[in-house]
Amino acid sequence: MFDRIAELAIRRARLVLVVAAVATVLLGAVGMGAFGKLVGGGFDDPSSESSRANDVIEEKFGGQTNLVLLVDAPEGGVDSPEAARGGRALTAELAAEPNVAHVISYWGTESPALRSGDGHQALLLAHVAGENVELEENIQAVLDAHAGERDDGLTVRAGGGGAVGNEMNAQVADDLLLAEGIAIPLTLLLLLVVFGSVVAALLPLAVGVLAILGTFAQLYVLGTVTDVSILATNLTTALGLGLGIDYALLMVSRFRERLAAGASVEAAVRHTVRTAGRTVAFSAATVAAALGALMVFPQYFLRSFGYAGVGVVAIAALTTLFVLPALLRVLGHRINGGRMPWVGRGRGGSRESVWGRMARAVMRRPALTALPVLALLLVAASPLLGITFGTADERVLPENAESRQVSAALQENFEGNDDSALRIVVDAPVDAPALDSYATELAGLDGVVRVETSAAVYADGAAAGPGDPGLGRDDAQRINVVSVLTPKSDEAQELVHDVREVPSPAEAEPLVGGADAALVDSNATVGSWVPLAAALVVLTTFALLFLFTGSVVQPVRALLLNLVSMGAALGVVTWMYQEGNLGSVFGFTAQPMDTSMVVLVFCIAFGLSMDYEVFVTSRIKELHDQGADNETAVAGGLGHTGRIVSAAAVVLAVSFFAFGTSKISFMQMFGLATGLAILVDAVAIRGVLVPAAMRVLGRNAWWAPGPLRRFHDRFGLREGGPEEEPAPVLIGTEERPATVARAKNPSGV
Structure with a gap:
């Protein structure tokens, strides 16, 4: 071929x-x-309980709140005549928007939950219709029309899931342009240096x-x-x-x-x-x-x-x-x-031979040279022992992002955060006594400040006010559980489990949704699929490396060393982004590691590590097949490929490090972790641990059981093609063949 x-x-x-x-x-x-065509979001499992709750709410209740407008009133507070007139006018304007439904306003309900403790801020909650790109456009249209400084003296700022998503997508687009603007010129400069x-x-x-x-x-x-x-x-x-x-x-x-x-x-x-x-x-x-x-x-x-x-x-x-x-x-x-x-x-080849000389030095004293490097990498990986997982929220945005400021105000200034409430839906008829009993038990759970139903609002384990008829239908009921717990905290996740353990008030099981429920479901989903994904990666990599090398030891050695490099890179970013180190330098807020991004970094870094594994192993195997002893093959292979691997790693790392300029913290983490994993693999793994491991393994590095050896002899991949034809050389103006060395199995490098 x-x-x-x-x-x-x-x-x-x-x-x-x-x-x-x-x-x-x-x-x-x-x-x-x-x-x-591309859209934001996608962090939730569509078959999870929280996603199914959202679907039922969308189908039977027209959707749940995805936009929160925080209104700052002038002197006199939100109850002043001027603020009240402006608030009612804003409520009417929002309700008149074609893609907006379920507008709930402090000035329409006078609910204390929608008024800040100091009386200078009030909330409007709404559902904006649409999916993906259409939803982004509809939310932006609402914000263009109603957010900002108003003529009546009110200041309107936007928050909630929809506003966070819009700001995140806009920031990603800006960050991508900046990253490309940095990576491409630097890459060209590095290529000029290399070539x-x-x-x-x-x-x-x-x-x-x-x-x-x-x-x-x-x-x-x-x-x-x-x-x-x-x-x-x-x-x-x-x-x-x-x-x-x-x-x-x-x-x-x-x-x-x-x-x-x-x-x-x-x-x-x-x-x-x-x-x-x-x-x-x-x-x-x-x-x-x-x-x-x-x-x-x-x-x-x-x-x-x-x-x-x-x-x-x-x-x-x-x-x-x-x-x-x-x-x-x-x-x-x-x-x-x-x-x-x-x-x-x-x-000349002096730069190539540096890697060969390094390999020989390592192989002369493998323990003395490799153990300190291995210890350093394991120390770098140690923060993974305390890793915790979360999902993306407004905290990934810069502190000056409007939607993040609104979320902070909701947590600090309002009793209970409606935006982060648990959204329960029962997709079946529920009679009044059963609903009352269910809501009363929910209201008695630790951390819950109120439970909102169609019949009443419950607090401290008892009915405390009139309910919202819009939360009920003949064939379904919605219940909102509002707590004082910090969103996505361990306590908030424990509340999700407690709510799900409360017996159902009807034949149908309640579906619990909301941001905290989505986090619990996301972690469970990723955790359940990780073993399969990891098994696919390991098995396919093992099979490919075996077909390439004919050894069962080489794939195991490659897999173990790749895990070390990835562990070190992920440990460093966990130390940074979870524990808050260097936050003032990169401008991020410490929070649990994003589950999806950790999986993503693992797969990408693993794949790129195998990229360099193939580059190096192919040349080592060529020399081994030509009859070179183990030390000569390793030193010669690294001597020929070391410069290529190191140059490729630096160039590729620059492409990922450019995302360290992003203002979205999980994109920073993604770029830094992947770039760091690439460099660690190219220098510490290929330069030190690979030759040390090959020296310790000796001839056993190429071992395979007899049946597998025979299988490889028949079906294995050969990294070289047919023997080389004599390479013509120019003599005068005529091309004449000159004798060149013919490798038995020419390398792929």
């Missing part, structure tokens, strides 16, 4: 490039429409851009048939740019190496596709397998990253295998055009 790809690139190079140019234009045109020429540096960037545009087009198509999170664009840009550069770096380096050895352009292209191209294909398979595990989760937030991840890996690999060789064929020796002034003509 790789021979045919090489011949296509050589014989039809210009045709391939014309098709690629047309595809780039078309993909760009389609991909730009993705931003109109030393303008032409060679632009090729990896071209592959990355094509991978990004292709994945955007894929997300556009998927967004028309299913929900896809807008945050998938962040992964697309970071991973597309990074992997495109990784793969192109490998190919261009091998191509230039062959040219420098005297091969003709055609022979260099063939060799590059057979070896580096084979490694790219195998590496892409391992990365895609890790990212594909995200698709098992029911939350479309995580599935979206699986869609984007697998798509961008596949497109980057295909571009590298088909388009890049055609570019190399057309450019030929001009690949070195635009040589940087600091680069000498003879670029």
